[in-house]
Amino acid sequence: MSTVETPVDSSLEAPPSALKRLVGLAANQQFILFLVLVALMCFFDFHNTRFFGTGEFTNLLVDFSEAVLIAVAEMYVIVSGGIDLSVGSTIAVSGVVSAYAIQYLETHHFGEFPSLLVGTFACAGVGAAVGTINALLITKARLVPFVATLVTLSMGEGLALVFSKGATVGYDPAAGGWSSTGFWIFRWLTIMVLVLTLVLGIVLHFTRYGRYTFAIGSNPFAARAAGINVNRHVASVYVLSGVLAGLAGMVWYFNTSGGAPQNGIGNELYAIAAVVIGGVSLFGGTGRFTGIIIGVAILTVVQDGLVFINVSTNWNEVVVAGIIALAAIVQSLRPGMKRLT
Amino acid sequence: MTTPTEPILELRDISKSYGSVKALTDVSFKAYAGEVIGLVGDNGAGKSSLIKVISGVHNADAGELIVDGVARHWKSPHDSMMAGIETLYQDSGLAPDLTIGSNIFLGRELEKKGLLGKLGFLDQKSMEARALQELEKVGITVPLSKRTVLQLSGGQRQAVAVGRAAMWAQHVIILDEPTNHLGARQSLEVLKVIRAAKEQGLCVLFISHTLPHVLEVTDRIIVLRLGRVVKDAPTSEFTVESLLGTITGLNT
Numbered sequence: 001m002s003t004v005e006t007p008v009d010s011s012l013e014a015p016p017s018a019l020k021r022l023v024g025l026a027a028n029q030q031f032i033l034f035l036v037l038v039a040l041m042c043f044f045d046f047h048n049t050r051f052f053g054t055g056e057f058t059n060l061l062v063d064f065s066e067a068v069l070i071a072v073a074e075m076y077v078i079v080s081g082g083i084d085l086s087v088g089s090t091i092a093v094s095g096v097v098s099a100y101a102i103q104y105l106e107t108h109h110f111g112e113f114p115s116l117l118v119g120t121f122a123c124a125g126v127g128a129a130v131g132t133i134n135a136l137l138i139t140k141a142r143l144v145p146f147v148a149t150l151v152t153l154s155m156g157e158g159l160a161l162v163f164s165k166g167a168t169v170g171y172d173p174a175a176g177g178w179s180s181t182g183f184w185i186f187r188w189l190t191i192m193v194l195v196l197t198l199v200l201g202i203v204l205h206f207t208r209y210g211r212y213t214f215a216i217g218s219n220p221f222a223a224r225a226a227g228i229n230v231n232r233h234v235a236s237v238y239v240l241s242g243v244l245a246g247l248a249g250m251v252w253y254f255n256t257s258g259g260a261p262q263n264g265i266g267n268e269l270y271a272i273a274a275v276v277i278g279g280v281s282l283f284g285g286t287g288r289f290t291g292i293i294i295g296v297a298i299l300t301v302v303q304d305g306l307v308f309i310n311v312s313t314n315w316n317e318v319v320v321a322g323i324i325a326l327a328a329i330v331q332s333l334r335p336g337m338k339r340l341t
Numbered sequence: 342m343t344t345p346t347e348p349i350l351e352l353r354d355i356s357k358s359y360g361s362v363k364a365l366t367d368v369s370f371k372a373y374a375g376e377v378i379g380l381v382g383d384n385g386a387g388k389s390s391l392i393k394v395i396s397g398v399h400n401a402d403a404g405e406l407i408v409d410g411v412a413r414h415w416k417s418p419h420d421s422m423m424a425g426i427e428t429l430y431q432d433s434g435l436a437p438d439l440t441i442g443s444n445i446f447l448g449r450e451l452e453k454k455g456l457l458g459k460l461g462f463l464d465q466k467s468m469e470a471r472a473l474q475e476l477e478k479v480g481i482t483v484p485l486s487k488r489t490v491l492q493l494s495g496g497q498r499q500a501v502a503v504g505r506a507a508m509w510a511q512h513v514i515i516l517d518e519p520t521n522h523l524g525a526r527q528s529l530e531v532l533k534v535i536r537a538a539k540e541q542g543l544c545v546l547f548i549s550h551t552l553p554h555v556l557e558v559t560d561r562i563i564v565l566r567l568g569r570v571v572k573d574a575p576t577s578e579f580t581v582e583s584l585l586g587t588i589t590g591l592n593t
Contacts, residue, residue, distance in 0.1 A: 207461040208450055211439075215447055218436035225430060226448030227419045285438035 029279040029331070033294040040298060044305035056308070057185045064300045065193035066251055067270055071296045072200050072289075073244035074271040079204070080237045081217035081284030082138065082145035086130055087245040087271055089156030091264025094126035094249030096160050099169035099259030106172075120250045127246020128239055130156060135235035153268065160261040168260040172253075189254050196247070201289035213237060217284025273320060274299055277327040298323065347410060349374045349512045349544050350395070350426075355404035357390050364390035366568045368404070372513070377535060377545040379555040379576065382565035383588055388548050391565065392515050395546070396428040397421035409512055425511025431518050435502050437491040441483055442469035444490055445476070445505050475508040476501065480537040481530075496527025500534050507538040514538055515546045520554050532558045552581050566590055 045052045070087040077084040098119040105115035130152050137148035163169075181188060204210035212233050215223040224230050252263045278295035280287030302323065303316050348371035357365040365387045372378055382388050393399040395406065397415030406413050408424050415421050418428070435444045446468045452458035469487055476483060481504045483497065490498055499519055506514045516535070520528040528551075535545055535558050549555050555562060555576075562579055564572040564587045572587050579587075586592035 203461075206463060206465075208452070208463060209461055211443065211447075211450060211463060215436045215439060215443075218438035219434065221430075222434055222436045222444075222447065225418070225428070227422060228448055281438075285436065 030288055030290050037294055037298050040301050044308055047309040060300060060304055061190045063304060065190045067300060068197050068296045069244045069248040070271040071274040071292055072197055073241035074275050075280055075292050076213060076237050077241050078275050078280055079217045079284055079287050080213045080234055084241045085149040085268050086152035086156055088264045088267035089153050090127050090130045090245035091249040091252050092160035092261050093156040094123040094246040095253045095259035095263050096164045096169050096261055097126050098122040098253055103170040123246040123250040124243050127242040131239035131242020134238040139231040139235050164261040168258045171258050193251060204289055214285055270299060273324050276324055279331060348372055349409055351407040353405040355394060355401045357394055357401050364568050368570055370563055370573055372544045374544050375539055375542045377539050377547055377559045379559035379562040380546055380548045381555055381588055386565040387568040388565055392517060396515055426513045427506035427510035428515040429502055429506045435490045438489055440487050440489055441501055442472035445472040476504045479504045479507045480533050496523055496530045499523060500530045503531055503534045510543055513544045517548045520551055552584055564588055
């Protein structure tokens with residue numbers, strides 16, 4: 001604990017003046033991120049006016065919905081003081097397993113909707129299984145989260161290849177058709193993902209479950225002393241992360257009309273990038289939901305926008321790297337980010 | 342304050358061994374409401390073992406633990422909390438990224454009324470408001486309970502931690518080295534909170550190596566050496582020198 005005397009800044013007690021409020025707004029990371037997002041969209045639209053067209057907006061939202069669930073999952077895990085590297089490969093393995101289930105049911109004339117519903121549960125189930133393995137490795141075998149989830153990352157990638165024999169399982173035109181209808185710029189699937197995302201954000205910031213997640217990430221000893229069952233809560237966060245990654249696998253299944261073993265591979269890095277860009281500390285205990293939503297939006301807009309201004313997709317990763325570096329540097333420059341040691 | 346006749350906490354012949362190491366041997370003492378008791382001893386004298394037995398981290402091998410007239414056997418630290426004993430460990434403290442109000446109510450959050458509350462939604466406004474009130478009662482004025490603990494000075498942090506213990510404790514507060522790592526002025530803030538807790542009729546067990554603090558704030562001092570109580574006397578009978586002598590065993 002720091003022994004430096006920091007006198008209470010009495011200015012914080014007084015009601016903020018208009019100027020202070022403006023300065024406060026400028027220092028608000030969420031607000032800066034939002035400006036960056038708007039600026040990026042204007043930039044891409046300036047170079048190609050079709051960018052703001054409703055058709056492209058729909059595609060943007062589809063890409064956003066593919067990425068947002070694992071980003072939110074990653075946020076829960078990172079806020080709790082851990083990390084989950086297995087979310088990307090869980091998309092692959094859950095999609096493949098679910099594709100087999102759907103294929104089986106449809107060839108046995110179960111009808112489109114029941115088959116897809118069972119497929120969704122299969123995805124969530126596979127995700128829950130991966131999450132449970134993570135939870136056991138971390139809370140029982142006491143592995144550090146990085147190593148534990150590295151194990152399941154490799155396991156998921158491997159099993160996806162083994163199960164699918166390296167090829168896309170089940171081309172399912174029904175799934176493609178079902179997810180391409182919707183309302184205005186939203187597809188039904190997108191709406192479902194957005195609603196789930198919003199619920200997760202509310203749970204994180206306004207409920208006991210979310211509060212304990214922050215508390216454990218901030219100081220697990222204090223959380224334990226306050227009577228919180230830290231191991232059980234941490235385990236539940238990894239299972240939640242797994243389930244969300246599994247559901248993301250189903251979103252990929254819909255969008256690619258099948259379970260491919262390469263679906264989502266490597267996407268854990270995008271999820272972590274969105275979390276970093278969104279201002280969540282990798283040490284745990286802090287972060288705002290709105291931040292990572294804008295983080296995911298920025299990554300999605302950049303990747304789609306580069307295509308629109310005819311920049312080779314090979315540059316994607318390089319540009320993303322630049323954004324991550326920038327966000328991390330801005331974060332480290334903010335005052336008051338010193339941590340208790 | 343009139344001296345109550347019944348002790349709020351009583352230990353009878355408490356013994357505890359870790360393997361072949363005897364940490365505590367026949368430790369007995371009584372503690373009364375509104376009393377601040379200093380628990381001192383050299384490293385390895387058994388202070389930590391003793392507070393762990395009282396707070397339910399460990400179980401005693403033998404002996405009786407009586408709280409408010411009832412013999413108790415803790416299954417977990419949570420049991421002792423429920424029985425009105427709050428413990429502030431050296432290494433626990435607060436969650437620095439949470440607000441003061443959230444820390445005060447950590448593990449005991451207030452929920453919203455009705456269905457939202459049943460779904461686990463928290464009543465943050467009430468918690469922030471009540472946190473300020475309760476902290477004021479034990480003599481801590483913090484500008485805004487919406488601040489995170491990270492924004493407080495070391496002394497304020499510790500004062501909030503002690504204040505939280507004082508707020509929730511029904512009978513006993515155990516403070517393990519609360520003034521460790523603190524500067525002189527910051528320690529005074531913590532000692533002030535201890536006095537306020539005493540005024541509220543709580544029994545405070547104060548564990549510290551900083552003997553001047555012990556002499557300043559306590560009513561009675563219990564000295565442990567090699568797992569035994571070697572002296573239990575009013576603070577007025579001690580000086581820093583005599584206390585040091587008793588701790589090290591130079592005088593008895």
